[in-house]
Structures are given as structure tokens and as C-alpha cells.
Amino acid sequence: MSIKNDIILRLENITKEFPGVLALDRVSLEVKQGEVHVLLGENGAGKSTLMKILCGVYKKDGGKIFIDNKEVTINGVKDAEKLGIGIIHQEFNLLPFRDIAQNIFLGKEPRKNIKLVDVIDRSVMYKKCRELLDSLEININEYALVKDLGVAQKQMVEIAKALSSEVKILIMDEPTATLTKNEIDKLFNIIKQLKAKGVSIIYISHRLEEIKMIGDRVTVLRDGKYIGTVEVCDTSTDELVKMMVGRKIENLYNRTYNKIGKEALRVEGLTLDKRIRDVSFKIHEGEIVGFYGLVGAGRTEVAKTVFGEYKPDKGSIFVFGRKLSKLTPTEAVKNKIGLLPEDRKEEGLTIKMSVKQNIVQASLKKVFPSGILKEDLELEISKKYIKELNIATPDAHKIVKNLSGGNQQKVVLAKWLLTESDIIIFDEPTRGIDVGAKAEIYEIMDELAKKGRAIMMISSDIKEIMGLTDRIYVMYQGKIIAEFDHQNYNQEEIISFAIGKGEKHG
Numbered sequence: 001m002s003i004k005n006d007i008i009l010r011l012e013n014i015t016k017e018f019p020g021v022l023a024l025d026r027v028s029l030e031v032k033q034g035e036v037h038v039l040l041g042e043n044g045a046g047k048s049t050l051m052k053i054l055c056g057v058y059k060k061d062g063g064k065i066f067i068d069n070k071e072v073t074i075n076g077v078k079d080a081e082k083l084g085i086g087i088i089h090q091e092f093n094l095l096p097f098r099d100i101a102q103n104i105f106l107g108k109e110p111r112k113n114i115k116l117v118d119v120i121d122r123s124v125m126y127k128k129c130r131e132l133l134d135s136l137e138i139n140i141n142e143y144a145l146v147k148d149l150g151v152a153q154k155q156m157v158e159i160a161k162a163l164s165s166e167v168k169i170l171i172m173d174e175p176t177a178t179l180t181k182n183e184i185d186k187l188f189n190i191i192k193q194l195k196a197k198g199v200s201i202i203y204i205s206h207r208l209e210e211i212k213m214i215g216d217r218v219t220v221l222r223d224g225k226y227i228g229t230v231e232v233c234d235t236s237t238d239e240l241v242k243m244m245v246g247r248k249i250e251n252l253y254n255r256t257y258n259k260i261g262k263e264a265l266r267v268e269g270l271t272l273d274k275r276i277r278d279v280s281f282k283i284h285e286g287e288i289v290g291f292y293g294l295v296g297a298g299r300t301e302v303a304k305t306v307f308g309e310y311k312p313d314k315g316s317i318f319v320f321g322r323k324l325s326k327l328t329p330t331e332a333v334k335n336k337i338g339l340l341p342e343d344r345k346e347e348g349l350t351i352k353m354s355v356k357q358n359i360v361q362a363s364l365k366k367v368f369p370s371g372i373l374k375e376d377l378e379l380e381i382s383k384k385y386i387k388e389l390n391i392a393t394p395d396a397h398k399i400v401k402n403l404s405g406g407n408q409q410k411v412v413l414a415k416w417l418l419t420e421s422d423i424i425i426f427d428e429p430t431r432g433i434d435v436g437a438k439a440e441i442y443e444i445m446d447e448l449a450k451k452g453r454a455i456m457m458i459s460s461d462i463k464e465i466m467g468l469t470d471r472i473y474v475m476y477q478g479k480i481i482a483e484f485d486h487q488n489y490n491q492e493e494i495i496s497f498a499i500g501k502g503e504k505h506g
Helices: 045-053 077-082 100-104 122-135 150-161 183-195 210-213 237-245 299-306 329-334 342-349 355-367 374-390 405-418 433-448 463-468 490-496
Strands: 006-017 020-033 038-039 064-066 070-072 085-088 110-113 115-118 169-173 200-204 217-222 225-231 263-272 276-285 286-290 314-319 337-340 423-427 454-458 471-476 478-486
Touching: 006 045, 020 038, 020 064, 020 200, 020 217, 020 355, 038 210, 038 237, 038 433, 045 169, 045 200, 070 471, 077 085, 085 150, 100 122, 100 150, 100 329, 110 405, 115 122, 122 150, 150 183, 183 200, 183 210, 210 237, 210 423, 217 237, 225 237, 237 433, 263 299, 263 454, 276 454, 276 478, 286 463, 299 355, 299 423, 299 454, 329 337, 342 405, 355 374, 355 405, 405 433, 405 490, 433 454, 433 463, 463 490, 471 490, 478 490
Parallel strands: 020 225, 038 200, 038 217, 085 169, 169 200, 286 454, 286 471, 337 423, 423 454
Antiparallel strands: 006 020, 006 064, 064 070, 110 115, 217 225, 263 276, 263 314, 471 478
């Protein structure tokens, strides 16, 4: 199919208002056929709101939508689907107790007629599912239940689900947030194939390095307003950041390398079925120690085992030289270990509760020893952390699910700082967080290290993990196979070990 590069989508002066908030203020956007059009902006800039209007989740309060130069009305998700608009959501929209094929073809299952009864043709559905997964090089069993998948695998299922229908315009909202380099390469190959077929892609990402790799043009939003559209090849990353935040961000990875203190955490011979194999490591006071590897390498499993969520088959955990006799989350909290999990909404927060309720959640016995909750004290404590961590919220009563990703992450951190955690585990700390919030999270982590906290950091972003850590342990297939000191970091070498090419220590 030849690509005409004509304007396939035009949004004119789109306005959307929520109670007390003007989310979109006369925003316009043009997307060409067969281009990757990056939509950039900090959390709260209006990107997701604009895309939800395009997908029929929200109704616009003003403005016009044109597809192929024809004005269209989108009153719901079905309207959008009929117009050839698909979306890969940042927040997974999957049914956990159904298998992959059932999720991908939900509402559009192949049918057959048996004795005048219309039923789902399961054999065709699973065959089509397998063919789709194979075409995307997704090596997951089509009969696997979604609840048993990892975060990255769920992301790949979302991608397959979106591509199971014929789409003209595909919205990708943070599609690489949980993917490894190899998986990102596969995704980018899929994007190139879609472009060649004339599919237009609206690509939302906080990973600025990806824009140069995959984008054609960039539109920037800030505070619900249109800032500008630029050609990727003519624009620097610094210029994009300035358009996003209205200022230049200096030294994104501004790390202070301190003199390390005493050993805070020691793990010896940790083994958990086939997921963790004889893992040993140390973290000292004042250190940020990184764990790098492909998804499935065992990094999150190590973190959750240290926190007591998983019970190991063997191995020992020592906190300040004392061996932990019980390995449970309650015991971990007692021993001043905190965990900011990879999936903060599912595992780190109670999203339907307020900021103040989430902050005190892990410290109820400490804050209210009598067992009687005192709202004035709860409010006083939460205000302290809102100020210290610069949590952007109107007040402490705000429901957490309504905060941006970066501010949600700060609430999780506040919860563990209130417990006075000496050892803090950050699992993918900046997943789905914009560049301005990333800089704040990095600064907070550096300050914590300066104050003597011992930090274990898991990240799939090689630049992030190299920029922030004192040391990096590289994991492959459940084992630590390499260790690097920050003075000897080499990106190619670290990635090489992560894909299993060699073994190195020290």
C-alpha cells in the first residue's frame, strides 16, 4: 500500500472540563497517514484525556473531530472502533481469570452455528490467537490465564488485543513502560510494519530517547494547552523538555556518591524454585544498588522475597548483621524494610482511599498505639510528607487514584518514610512517570542515600540505572551473573551480560 502522507485525523479546538478542572483548553492536533505522531507532555498535561475523547471513553465539551476530512461524532467506544480507532492502554484492561485468547477476542469472538444455535467457535478463536501471537513474536501460551502473567507479558497481550481488529489509527499509551530492550525492539519492528501498511500511530511515552528512534513528528501539551508540533529530526531532546515543562532540566541523573556506611542488607544463597537461583548480594548504608536484567530474570522475585512476600526454598537474609528468622512482610516492616512495587496501583496503594490514609497505612500501630485513629494527627503527618516530597495534590483528602503517576509514587514513598525504613526497595521507580517527576524522584533517592538509607533499585532503563547507582548486579535466568562498580560502567557490556553472554563478578 502506498503511503500518501495525507492528514487522516484532525482534532480542532477540543475542550474538556471536569468539576473544577479545565483538562483540555482548545487543543488541536493533526496526524498524517502512516506516521508515528508522538504526543508528549508531563502527567496532567491532557494527553490521556485527549486520547480518551478520541476513543469514545469521554465526550468532548467543545471542538470538532475529522477523519479523512469528514467530521465524525464519537459517542462511545463502539463508535471509535467502527471508525478504525484502537488503543493500547497504559493501565491494563484485561480480565485476570480469563485466558489470553478470551481476552484478545472479547466481544468479537468467531462464531459458528450448531443446530440453529449461535456459539463461539473456540477452535478458530485459539487458532487465530496463536497466529496473531506468532506474528508479533509473543512466546506465551494462548491458554494461559492473564492473572498468571507478568507485567510485561500483560503489556504484550494488550498490544495483540489492539491489533486483533483492523485499525487505521492506533493509540499507544506508554507501550514500552514495562518492556525490556529486546521486547522494545520487537515492538518497534511491529510499528514499522504497521506504518508500511498505512496505519497511523499516536505514541505517548515519557522515554524521550524513544522519540528519536520511532517518531516522525511530536506534539507537546502542557497544562491542558497545545504548545506546538515539531519534526523529530529537527528538534533536540532539550528543546522538547523545555516545551514540556516550560524550563530546562539540568543534570537529570544528578547523583552524589557518598562514603558508604555499614552493611545494611545481606542476602546469602537465596533460592526460589526456578525463579531465583543461589542469589547473594550486599547493600550498605548510603548506597543505591541497581539490579538490571531482562523481564523474567528474577529481579522482582528477589525484591519480593527480601520483603517476605515470597517464601524462599533456601537462603538467608541479614539486616544489619542480624539474621531474619521469619520472612514475612510484617517482619520486613518491623526490620525497617520498605518496598515500592513495580505495580504501584495494584500493590503499593489503596487507590480508592485518600492521600492521608495511604501515607499512614503501614504505620497505624506506631502512629495510633491506642488503636484509636485521630484524624487531626493523621492530617498533620500527611501534610508534613506532602510538603517534604512536593506531592502535587489540592489537599490530603484527595483520592489517590486521581493523582498523576509521579505523585502516586511519592505517596508510596511517604508511606515507607513514615515507617522509618532503613532499607528501601524501588522496583521500576519511574515507570509511567514524566520527565519532570522523574527528576524529582531521582533527587529524592539521592537525598535518601545521603542520609544513610540503603536502596535497592530495579530498573529496565539502562541509562537510569547507570546514572543513579553505586553498583549494578546483572541478573540472568534467576542468577546474578555480573557485578559492576559505577566507575567501570559500560552500557554494552552490562546489556551483554543481561542477555546471557558471559559471567563476571567485581
